[in-house]
Amino acid sequence: MEYFIEPVKSDCEDLLSRFQRTESVRYEEFAAIWRKMDFPSIFYGKMAANEMRAFSRLVMTTAYPYVLPPYNFQIRVGGLYLLYALYNTQLAVPKEKITIALKDWESIMKFQQDAVNSQHYDVCYIFRKLLSDKAVFFAAMPKPLSFQVKRKPKRHLVCEAFRDRPARVKDLITTETLEEISNVQEHYEKVKATITASSGQSDTAISLINKDLGACLQDTVMTYQNWLDEVTGKRTDSGDAADPGEGTSKQGDSSRRAELLASIKSKSYGQLTEASKSRRHRQVEMDMFASETKHTPGVRVRNRMPSLKARTKKNLLNKGNLREEILQATKQWHLSVAEQDKPAKPRDHKRFKYSHPA
Amino acid sequence: MTSVDSFSQKENMAASNTAGCSTPSNDDNDVPTYEYIDINTKPFHFGTFENLWKETLNPKYYSFHDVHQETEDEEFGQEMGIPPETVNELKVICSLDTLRCCPENQPPVTDVVPADPGLMTLRMRKRRQDYKQTLHREFTCRQDLYATELESLGIGKKPLNPEDMLPEGEMTITVNVLFPLIVERFKQVRARQTLQVLMSHKLTQLRDAICCLQDLQVSGEFSNTPDTAPEFISKDLYKSAFFYLEGIFYNDMRYPEASDLSQTIREWAASHNFPTFQTAKMEETTFRDLKIKVGYPYLYCHQGDCEHVVIFTDIRLAHRDDCLDRKLYPLLTYKHRMISRKCAICNLYISRWVTSNDSLAPTDPCLFCEACFRTFHYDPQGNKLGQFLAFPYVDAGAFN
Numbered sequence: 001m002e003y004f005i006e007p008v009k010s011d012c013e014d015l016l017s018r019f020q021r022t023e024s025v026r027y028e029e030f031a032a033i034w035r036k037m038d039f040p041s042i043f044y045g046k047m048a049a050n051e052m053r054a055f056s057r058l059v060m061t062t063a064y065p066y067v068l069p070p071y072n073f074q075i076r077v078g079g080l081y082l083l084y085a086l087y088n089t090q091l092a093v094p095k096e097k098i099t100i101a102l103k104d105w106e107s108i109m110k111f112q113q114d115a116v117n118s119q120h121y122d123v124c125y126i127f128r129k130l131l132s133d134k135a136v137f138f139a140a141m142p143k144p145l146s147f148q149v150k151r152k153p154k155r156h157l158v159c160e161a162f163r164d165r166p167a168r169v170k171d172l173i174t175t176e177t178l179e180e181i182s183n184v185q186e187h188y189e190k191v192k193a194t195i196t197a198s199s200g201q202s203d204t205a206i207s208l209i210n211k212d213l214g215a216c217l218q219d220t221v222m223t224y225q226n227w228l229d230e231v232t233g234k235r236t237d238s239g240d241a242a243d244p245g246e247g248t249s250k251q252g253d254s255s256r257r258a259e260l261l262a263s264i265k266s267k268s269y270g271q272l273t274e275a276s277k278s279r280r281h282r283q284v285e286m287d288m289f290a291s292e293t294k295h296t297p298g299v300r301v302r303n304r305m306p307s308l309k310a311r312t313k314k315n316l317l318n319k320g321n322l323r324e325e326i327l328q329a330t331k332q333w334h335l336s337v338a339e340q341d342k343p344a345k346p347r348d349h350k351r352f353k354y355s356h357p358a
Numbered sequence: 359m360t361s362v363d364s365f366s367q368k369e370n371m372a373a374s375n376t377a378g379c380s381t382p383s384n385d386d387n388d389v390p391t392y393e394y395i396d397i398n399t400k401p402f403h404f405g406t407f408e409n410l411w412k413e414t415l416n417p418k419y420y421s422f423h424d425v426h427q428e429t430e431d432e433e434f435g436q437e438m439g440i441p442p443e444t445v446n447e448l449k450v451i452c453s454l455d456t457l458r459c460c461p462e463n464q465p466p467v468t469d470v471v472p473a474d475p476g477l478m479t480l481r482m483r484k485r486r487q488d489y490k491q492t493l494h495r496e497f498t499c500r501q502d503l504y505a506t507e508l509e510s511l512g513i514g515k516k517p518l519n520p521e522d523m524l525p526e527g528e529m530t531i532t533v534n535v536l537f538p539l540i541v542e543r544f545k546q547v548r549a550r551q552t553l554q555v556l557m558s559h560k561l562t563q564l565r566d567a568i569c570c571l572q573d574l575q576v577s578g579e580f581s582n583t584p585d586t587a588p589e590f591i592s593k594d595l596y597k598s599a600f601f602y603l604e605g606i607f608y609n610d611m612r613y614p615e616a617s618d619l620s621q622t623i624r625e626w627a628a629s630h631n632f633p634t635f636q637t638a639k640m641e642e643t644t645f646r647d648l649k650i651k652v653g654y655p656y657l658y659c660h661q662g663d664c665e666h667v668v669i670f671t672d673i674r675l676a677h678r679d680d681c682l683d684r685k686l687y688p689l690l691t692y693k694h695r696m697i698s699r700k701c702a703i704c705n706l707y708i709s710r711w712v713t714s715n716d717s718l719a720p721t722d723p724c725l726f727c728e729a730c731f732r733t734f735h736y737d738p739q740g741n742k743l744g745q746f747l748a749f750p751y752v753d754a755g756a757f758n
């Protein structure tokens with residue numbers, strides 16, 4: 001079943017990158033792409049019941065990482081929609097569940113919070129629907145672990161185009177750090193005051209730090225943030241990315257919300273340059289692939305070597321007139337073959353394998 | 359800056375029980391994390407882990423009962439501060455109809471891969487199916503069929519007696535028990551059985567659920583008294599066993615005649631400058647008490663030297679679709695099917711006897727079913743014919 005991981009992953013990423021191009025987090029946009037790609041057919045084909053179950057399970061675990069960091073907000077929304085859609089269209093009965101690991105729960109709750117804060121009601125609704133439909137296993141780990149040590153482990157490789165661009169400055173300077181800084185500052189001033197009081201020196205000599213450091217820092221960060229918003233705002237002007245939700249915006253806190261939205265927006269949609277770069281990269285890859293397979297057009301190259309026996313036989317048989325003789329010779333060790341049986345078709349040797357009853 | 363933050367904090371407060379859930383405290387190392395990615399976790403305390411999930415979740419999401427959709431929608435509207443019309447609108451926007459690709463009255467043919475599929479997955483499946491069709495005979499894996507059968511036995515099963523109902527919030531643990539590698543035929547396939555146990559189970563309950571051929575062996579030569587043979591199986595004779603989990607030997611000391619099998623190992627370890635191992639009693643330990651790694655190979659040892667690798671593969675809150683009859687746990691969900699060896703004479707029935715130094719048999723040793731063994735080796739009065747040694751034989755397929 002493992003051989004399906006790669007194609008399923010690539011189908012999911014195809015869907016999500018189309019979703020990314022819409023620059024929207026609306027469910028309708030997702031559903032349109034889903035239908036256009038005929039995604040439900042991923043479950044079609046003749047499969048035994050247990051095969052179907054195993055495949056459903058594999059699809060769920062493969063789609064799961066997209067709702068988690070390091071993916072950006074928009075991709076995570078797409079990932080959530082994808083899980084919702086896959087869960088509901090799978091053909092296994094009862095349905096295979098989405099396994100959520102405890103370690104991921106915190107970030108999923110934060111993600112949901114972000115969606116609430118920016119009033120993406122469709123995201124909230126679908127998240128809640130999955131929970132109330134009991135579509136989730138609350139587990140230790142996202143998949144069962146059985147110590148499958150492999151020479152070439154198949155881990156989930158993060159799709160770079162979907163990665164979140166970290167807002168380092170914002171992460172670094174929060175209200176708490178500002179408060180902390182002003183506290184330290186205050187303390188520092190007090191200590192300085194006691195020193196000057198005892199020694200009688202003028203305090204300008206040890207005035208090494210800007211007096212209102214906190215306010216100053218805050219200003220700088222705000223200016224930077226505004227500039228950033230302006231830049232990214234220009235970039236996504238064409239899309240309706242900032243559309244808050246189903247026509248329920250309250251005019252009262254619109255300015256504050258706009259600010260908030262802008263910060264989320266910059267998190268979610270500031271990917272355009274990186275995305276195109278990686279697409280170019282993918283183009284190169286495809287070109288390479290094309291040139292590699294050029295010499296055997298239309299045929300999938302198997303990179304497995306033929307067995308030693310097969311190669312030897314081929315080498316020998318290619319030597320024209322030797323052919324007949326060799327064929328005879330190679331049969332001589334078939335001691336048990338009776339004379340009259342000789343022209344019979346080679347028998348299928350697949351009779352009994354001691355260890356494997358399958 | 360400050361205003362934005364206090365605003366979002368207010369929102370956080372309001373939203374913290376959206377979906378009725380909060381986030382677990384992250385300063386705890388009993389949140390399972392990978393030690394090696396996709397292979398095994400670091401050790402964590404099962405009981406604490408259970409509590410962390412339960413503190414975090416609204417019980418209605420792991421209850422075995424349906425969530426009432428209308429009250430759910432109502433609550434959603436209230437928490438989001440949106441009017442019922444908007445919720446209804448959302449319901450339509452997010453309905454499952456949006457995912458359907460064919461008209462409702464024309465359900466798709468789901469067992470055929472569509473021609474010229476766009477999805478990579480389907481192209482792969484098509485290739486595989488086309489290849490399968492070129493094979494001369496249909497290849498159905500009996501192992502898989504049997505697995506489906508077993509798996510479906512437990513699904514959604516409800517107890518006859520309501521008292522046997524699994525409590526909501528109970529956790530199930532999946533355990534793989536591998537067959538010992540000392541048997542030649544297990545070297546290529548990692549034959550295993552998979553069991554589901556409950557968090558509240560004692561280790562001894564898992565022990566009793568593990569089926570191993572060595573427990574059924576009967577030792578001794580019985581050619582003179584074939585009727586007395588099946589009375590002493592090894593399980594009743596040698597009752598000691600232990601689990602070795604994260605440096606602790608859990609010994610089964612339920613029976614007075616049981617001995618501490620780990621003693622030799624511990625003494626050897628002590629004399630070779632190993633850190634000292636601890637011991638505990640299997641019958642006094644529940645899974646809730648364990649602090650171990652998920653995905654990591656541990657050991658079960660019984661019959662003195664029959665060693666099984668034991669791996670805890672999964673642990674999660676029980677789900678509505680699980681087997682809900684508490685009495686059926688530990689639940690066998692998978693078992694490798696063994697080949698049965700047939701009688702050398704009739705080649706029809708499963709062997710019950712193995713003979714040695716047998717002048718009547720074509721091979722040494724030779725396998726016989728009960729009927730053939732009796733008619734061949736004894737006269738109608740039950741007198742032994744000829745010289746031979748006879749041992750009871752327990753077939754690997756005995757558990758199938």
Ligand SMILES: [Zn+2]
Pocket residue numbers: 538570571572573660664665666
């Ligand atoms: Zn055993």
Ligand SMILES: [Zn+2]
Pocket residue numbers: 701702703704705706707726727728729730731
């Ligand atoms: Zn027989």
